Amino acid sequence: MTDLKRLLHNRAGATALEFALIAGIFLPLCLAIFDAGLLLWTQGVLQSTAALSARCAALSSPNCTNVKQFAVTSAGNWIFSGIISQANVTPAPAVVCISHTNLMMVTITCPFWAGVVLPPPLNGKTLTAVAYFPVVGAAC
Helix, strand or coil: CHHHHHHHHCCCCHHHHHHHHHHHHHHHHHHHHHHHHHHHHHHHHHHHHHHHHHHHHHHCCCCCCCHHHHHHHHHHHHCCCCCCCHHHEEEEECCCCECCECEEEEEEEEECCCCCCCCCCCCCCEEEEEEEEECCCCCC
16 A cells, blocks of 8 residues: 555656646647648738739739749749749739729639648638739720
């Protein structure tokens, strides 16, 4: 009975056990927060890239002879090279006429590249960014 009492009062592994219990909860939570931040950042980059590409296409800038390549290069400057391909970018004149101005629309669609910890509704999510810019010199 003395050995059992001594074993019950031994606190040598209490800290390691508490750490294991807490780390098992908070480590996935921290990784999920990190993943959600990457998701929001990537969406913001795609939206900025779509806006820059729509502006470039609408103004017919000499820097932007190929809108799709301009979008790929812009996104690569923000995140990393290869985040989107030319197949993910769709520039098209908008069929909407707002205040007698034609608009250039650029749509970028790509899968989220880092969703490994997020739960299933957000894991494997496809991100879409759409931007419009008025076309210079064209009226409805």
